[in-house]
Amino acid sequence: MSELQAKRNQQNPPIVFLDADNTLWDTDKVFADAQLVLLSAVEKACDKKLERTDRLAFVRSIDQELASRHHLGLRYPPRLLIASLAMMLDGMSAKESARKAWAGNVGGVPALAETENANIQQRYFADLTSTPALLPGVQDGLSELKKNGATTIVLTEGKKERVVQTAKALGIVQFIDKYVEAKKDRRFFERMLRFAGSPRLAIMIGDQLTKDILPAARAGMKTIYIPGRFVPSWEEKERKVESGIRLTSFSDVPNTVRQLLSENRSDCDAKILRKAAQF
Ligand SMILES: [Mg+2]
Known part of the structure; x- marks a missing residue:
């Protein structure tokens, strides 16, 4: 990077907004591990063993079913997942068990006692507090962004304290x-842009x-999409109409930002030249 470019970046730095979970660190793995422990606990409590080998896919089929019915989405109460799994181990379909768990209609099903459900839920919550691993390329990618003068802002729909704590731990x-x-949502990103004072370049990753x-x-932001392993069912159809830049790893972020900066500069220069030609 030339001195002039570094100076330009300092005066009007690019702003990079970052999602945290599954963009900076591997939250999916923490969930996967906790869900597998939860399934084993439900099996033990019901004295039933899952015949299938795709244990995580089994848990996630009911997880998606419940999330799509609940106003909190993936943050629905895990006791519903535990009750549904108990019914599924007893041979019920994912749809039917989700419907029953959601309606609180688990009576008559040889599912779990309330206390057993509560114990499993408590262990699940404890497992979810494990520190996730940093995703490949994130450490170097963030360091490079800072060297290039970018302002970095992490956005979360969860608790800010948890995100700060994880960033510190990592x-x-x-x-x-x-x-x-x-x-x-869109209004939030518009507010962020106003708050940032119309930066030369704003990117969401x-x-x-x-x-x-x-x-x-x-x-109106530029976007960099780095798909994670876990794709919620409601994202499938959006994937077909996606636009913007798509990367496979965070390692490619600094190069992409540099490229966007130079495109942005050529755009600005072209505008200035067009204006100058009018005189
Ligand atoms: Mg995420």
């Missing part, structure tokens, strides 16, 4: 300028099309 806190907790990429793009 040793990346020095690369992050700010943390914001909010529902990620995330793993979910519906929460990170589409609302940011609609607000």
Whole structure:
């Protein structure tokens, strides 16, 4: 990077908004591990063994079914998952068990006693507090972004304290300028842009099309989509209409930002030249 370019970046730095879970660190693995422990606990409590070998897919089929019915989405209460799994181990379909668990209609089903359900749920919550691993390329990618003068802001729909704590535990806190907790919709991204004072370049990086990429793009930001392993069923159809940049790893982020900066500069230069030609 030339000195002039570094100076330009300092004066009007690119702003990079970052999703946290499954963009910076592997939250999916923490969930997968906790869900597998939960399934084993339900099997033990019901004295039934799952015949299938795709244990995680089994848990996730009912997890998606419940999330799509609940107003909190994937943050529905896990006791519903535990009750549904008990019914599924007893031979009920995912749809039917989700419907029954959701309606609180588990009576008559040889499912679990309330206390057993509560114990399993407690262990599940404890497992979910494990520190996730940093995703490949994130440490170097963030360090490079800072060297290029970018302002970095982490956005979360969860608790800000948890995100700050994880960033500290993973040793990346020095690369992050700010943390914001909010529902990620188009109006929020528009507000962020106004708050940033119309930066020369604003980019949103995330793993979910519906929460990170589409609302940011609609607000006028550039977007970098890095799909995670876990794709919720409601994202499948959005994947077909995605736009913006798509990367497979965070390692490619600094190069992409540099490229966007130079495209942005050529755009600005072209505008200036067009204006100058009018005189
Ligand atoms: Mg995410």
